[in-house]
Amino acid sequence: MLVGQRTSDLVGQTDLLRVHSLSELSGSNIYLKCEFQNPGGSIKDRAAKQLIEDAMERGELKPGMTVVEGTAGNTGIGLALVAKSFGLNMLAVMPNDQSPEKERMIALHGGQLKTVDPVPFKNPNHFYHTARRIAEERDDCWWANQFENTSNARAHYLHTGPEIWQQLNGNIDTFVSVAGTGGTIGGNSRYLKEQNPNIDVWLADPDGSGIFEFLRTGEYVSNGSSMTEGIGIMRLVDNFRQARIDHAVNLPDQDLISISRYVREQDGLVLGSSSALNLAAAFAAALNGQPGRNIVTFACDLGERSASKLYNNDYLKQKGLAVEPEPIDQLAARYKQLGERLIAVNWSGDNS
Numbered sequence: 629m630l631v632g633q634r635t636s637d638l639v640g641q642t643d644l645l646r647v648h649s650l651s652e653l654s655g656s657n658i659y660l661k662c663e664f665q666n667p668g669g670s671i672k673d674r675a676a677k678q679l680i681e682d683a684m685e686r687g688e689l690k691p692g693m694t695v696v697e698g699t700a701g702n703t704g705i706g707l708a709l710v711a712k713s714f715g716l717n718m719l720a721v722m723p724n725d726q727s728p729e730k731e732r733m734i735a736l737h738g739g740q741l742k743t744v745d746p747v748p749f750k751n752p753n754h755f756y757h758t759a760r761r762i763a764e765e766r767d768d769c770w771w772a773n774q775f776e777n778t779s780n781a782r783a784h785y786l787h788t789g790p791e792i793w794q795q796l797n798g799n800i801d802t803f804v805s806v807a808g809t810g811g812t813i814g815g816n817s818r819y820l821k822e823q824n825p826n827i828d829v830w831l832a833d834p835d836g837s838g839i840f841e842f843l844r845t846g847e848y849v850s851n852g853s854s855m856t857e858g859i860g861i862m863r864l865v866d867n868f869r870q871a872r873i874d875h876a877v878n879l880p881d882q883d884l885i886s887i888s889r890y891v892r893e894q895d896g897l898v899l900g901s902s903s904a905l906n907l908a909a910a911f912a913a914a915l916n917g918q919p920g921r922n923i924v925t926f927a928c929d930l931g932e933r934s935a936s937k938l939y940n941n942d943y944l945k946q947k948g949l950a951v952e953p954e955p956i957d958q959l960a961a962r963y964k965q966l967g968e969r970l971i972a973v974n975w976s977g978d979n980s
Contacts, residue, residue, distance in 0.1 A: 642791070
């Protein structure tokens with residue numbers, strides 16, 4: 629049992645859940661680290677806490693100042709929560725096409741929200757540049773810079789990775805993660821590979837992100853689009869440089885519908901879109917190797933933050949997606965023949 633003086637003290641030490649249905653189907657143990665148990669409801673609480681604690685230790689942040697960050701939602705929620713627990717304010721700059729559920733959560737945690745039109749990264753009005761500009765123009769502000777600030781990956785190297793290692797007594801064969809800023813896969817894969825270099829690290833990438841193509845060809849090229857929020861990136865950032873990756877898999881949004889509905893019915897799990905992508909990729913990893921392995925991935929948040937998209941039939945139809953999930957046996961058969969959607973890589977930031 630955790631006892632804390634601040635709400636942020638409750639971040640971490642999340643449970644590990646064996647997903648019974650997919651584990652039985654695949655013949656390997658598929659574990660979800662339940663990051664929705666964090667006080668802000670997502671894995672991004674970990675990065676938020678480390679970003680703020682490190683900045684305060686360096687003297688860059690002092691009580692009464694305002695944390696400014698560009699975010700797709702969950703980091704903004706985490707920063708708002710942690711900021712309040714340290715006597716700080718929070719201003720989140722967010723694209724206006726993200727889920728309204730996340731906008732409400734930032735406000736509920738006492739954060740201020742500025743929404744901007746979604747534009748390409750090269751546009752100066754991109755949410756990333758807007759947040760940086762606001763912070764630079766005000767003496768009472770500090771820019772969290774979650775993409776390049778390696779306190780992000782450090783949170784997972786110091787805490788999440790060791791938790792996974794301890795929970796499985798070192799018996800982990802495969803680690804699977806999506807990437808947005810790269811902090812989660814960066815810190816965890818580096819820690820786990822240091823414990824056992826034979827751990828097979830899989831990156832899961834949705835359509836519309838360029839990471840899969842970057843790992844395949846060295847160039848950021850995207851195809852299509854995805855409902856996942858905050859996942860995928862079109863540039864190389866310092867947190868991602870810390871990642872150690874052996875395989876990359878690209879999966880379409882249709883698979884997120886199928887996996888999310890299956891585990892909701894079979895396991896009582898209602899997952900967010902990034903969590904569903906993680907779990908789909910873990911299922912694919914289980915079906916493309918020897919049985920009997922221990923495979924770990926993250927439930928980044930719960931489906932309540934994806935209600936307006938992943939669980940909204942009208943939205944899915946507008947995106948040209950089938951509401952009815954693909955039968956799990958058909959999905960499993962397809963995952964055994966992923967073809968060009970699965971590649972073997974040897975990525976280390978050191979070789980970039």
